[in-house]
Amino acid sequence: MNRSGWCRPCTEFASRYPGTGPCGACGRQQPLKKGHCRLCWCQARLDRPQTTPRQHQNLLPWAQRVRDQQLFFAGMPRPRDLVVRGVPRCGVRAAQLAGTLPAAALTRDGWLQLPLFADVPRAYRYGRIDLRTDAVPGNPWLARALHIAHTTAEARGWDSQMLGTLNRTLTVVLSGYTEGTVIKVSEFRPALRKRGDSITRTAQILDAMGILADDRPAAFDQWLAARLGGLAPGISGEASRWARALHDGTPRTPPLHDKTVRSYVAALRPALLEWSARHGHLREITRDDVRAVTAPLHGSRRQMTLVAARSLFAWAKKNGVIFRDPASRLRVGRTGHAIFQPLLPGQIDQAVGAATTPHARVFVVLAAVHAARPAQIRALQLSDADLGNRRLTIAGRTRPLDDLTYQVLLDWLTSRQARWPDTANPHLLISRRTAPGTGPVSHAWLRSLRGLPATLDRLRLDRQLEEALTHGADPLHLAVVFGLDDTTAVRYAASARQLLARPHENGPLYPPPR
Numbered sequence: 001m002n003r004s005g006w007c008r009p010c011t012e013f014a015s016r017y018p019g020t021g022p023c024g025a026c027g028r029q030q031p032l033k034k035g036h037c038r039l040c041w042c043q044a045r046l047d048r049p050q051t052t053p054r055q056h057q058n059l060l061p062w063a064q065r066v067r068d069q070q071l072f073f074a075g076m077p078r079p080r081d082l083v084v085r086g087v088p089r090c091g092v093r094a095a096q097l098a099g100t101l102p103a104a105a106l107t108r109d110g111w112l113q114l115p116l117f118a119d120v121p122r123a124y125r126y127g128r129i130d131l132r133t134d135a136v137p138g139n140p141w142l143a144r145a146l147h148i149a150h151t152t153a154e155a156r157g158w159d160s161q162m163l164g165t166l167n168r169t170l171t172v173v174l175s176g177y178t179e180g181t182v183i184k185v186s187e188f189r190p191a192l193r194k195r196g197d198s199i200t201r202t203a204q205i206l207d208a209m210g211i212l213a214d215d216r217p218a219a220f221d222q223w224l225a226a227r228l229g230g231l232a233p234g235i236s237g238e239a240s241r242w243a244r245a246l247h248d249g250t251p252r253t254p255p256l257h258d259k260t261v262r263s264y265v266a267a268l269r270p271a272l273l274e275w276s277a278r279h280g281h282l283r284e285i286t287r288d289d290v291r292a293v294t295a296p297l298h299g300s301r302r303q304m305t306l307v308a309a310r311s312l313f314a315w316a317k318k319n320g321v322i323f324r325d326p327a328s329r330l331r332v333g334r335t336g337h338a339i340f341q342p343l344l345p346g347q348i349d350q351a352v353g354a355a356t357t358p359h360a361r362v363f364v365v366l367a368a369v370h371a372a373r374p375a376q377i378r379a380l381q382l383s384d385a386d387l388g389n390r391r392l393t394i395a396g397r398t399r400p401l402d403d404l405t406y407q408v409l410l411d412w413l414t415s416r417q418a419r420w421p422d423t424a425n426p427h428l429l430i431s432r433r434t435a436p437g438t439g440p441v442s443h444a445w446l447r448s449l450r451g452l453p454a455t456l457d458r459l460r461l462d463r464q465l466e467e468a469l470t471h472g473a474d475p476l477h478l479a480v481v482f483g484l485d486d487t488t489a490v491r492y493a494a495s496a497r498q499l500l501a502r503p504h505e506n507g508p509l510y511p512p513p514r
Helices: 008-016 038-047 060-064 089-099 140-156 160-174 185-195 199-209 219-227 233-248 258-276 287-294 299-318 345-354 358-370 374-378 403-419 456-470 475-482 486-500
Strands: 020-022 029-031 391-394 397-400
Touching: 008 038, 029 038, 038 060, 140 160, 140 199, 160 185, 160 199, 185 199, 219 233, 219 258, 233 258, 233 299, 258 287, 258 299, 287 299, 345 358, 345 456, 358 374, 358 391, 358 403, 358 456, 456 475, 456 486, 475 486
Parallel strands: none
Antiparallel strands: 020 029, 391 397
């Protein structure tokens, strides 16, 4: 507000149109533009249908019909973000195009005339087509894509800017589409990446229409090629086949977890590099070579390298790659488990101080109070947090909500609702990337605790160890409270007994409460 009690838009309107008079619509003494005040012009813009053609968008006839004015409270969606007659503003043209499309226009029953040069790559370029005003290319496949984008935007709660961007990319990709061809992601990906548009959402719409060929390399394939680079061809090729067999599985063996396969390859890479310097194939490696690379290693590193080597040579022997397994009778052994150590109060304070955002505080509280793993926190659904009954379900186990967790969850849900009010993502924790979809946040989403001694896993470990120290190192109690298996519960109980029986220290384990 300025000194006269007007807001900034009204002040600028009065500076452009000086002088006052009775408004032709509402009758108030206000600065006038063509006989009408600013609020009547704003109401005319709301009353005019959004589907009005460009040549008939004059607001004066609608301003003359204004008899009342619709007011809005602060913080409500702006008029241009509201849904008009059930159709978002950027989806009006898509709904119009899809409404004129016959139901059987895109069926493929009967014969189909294939294009002559289907394998010729096409160059996609952005034009100057405005879906709100300009004529859209008369392509039924484009009309169908815009309709799918419009319905998906309504179901996922996309805003008008996101839907408008998707409509533009679909127009670029499908404006010259010929029936019978398949669109490859590698062809339109460079054009979309140059503009910063979403490749994933465009691919989802095309895949729903059945005309997409996703030829993007898998993330595991790219990682594996980078990790096996610099090896001898005979070793690199067989190691790649072994890793893919573990990752994808075979008719007789189930696939392993992606993280397990990556650990095997990462542990065996130094040995493969050393063997590649002297040998050109796996069949040239002897038992002495295996012992030579494992002799300098100790502890869990030696154990993981031997386990990966035995897996590689066992697979090679089974598939006829080598004649004799050089790692068949090498004993892996067992490493002693370290005693879990509690975190210091200063380390916990560092983690609490680093959690400055609402979602980071949710991670820290659930790990430090409820001993939840990061993957379990990422998988939480909105239905798992029952704030009314003060209940929280983590990994299928329901537990009561304390005051701290209740307040942290309430702050996050308030922030979530204010930032993404229309999202359809059912997960409790969402981000800017996952709000338009239905998936969880990524592993690398939480970055505020990196480099600190008290990571999420250490906070979870400290909470379980504190429970064991408080209740007399009872593994059955730990298994009931946290849902641990018997081996893990016994490990925590054994560490607690070692810490409780400290004859060389006189002080308590934790400082007394203030």
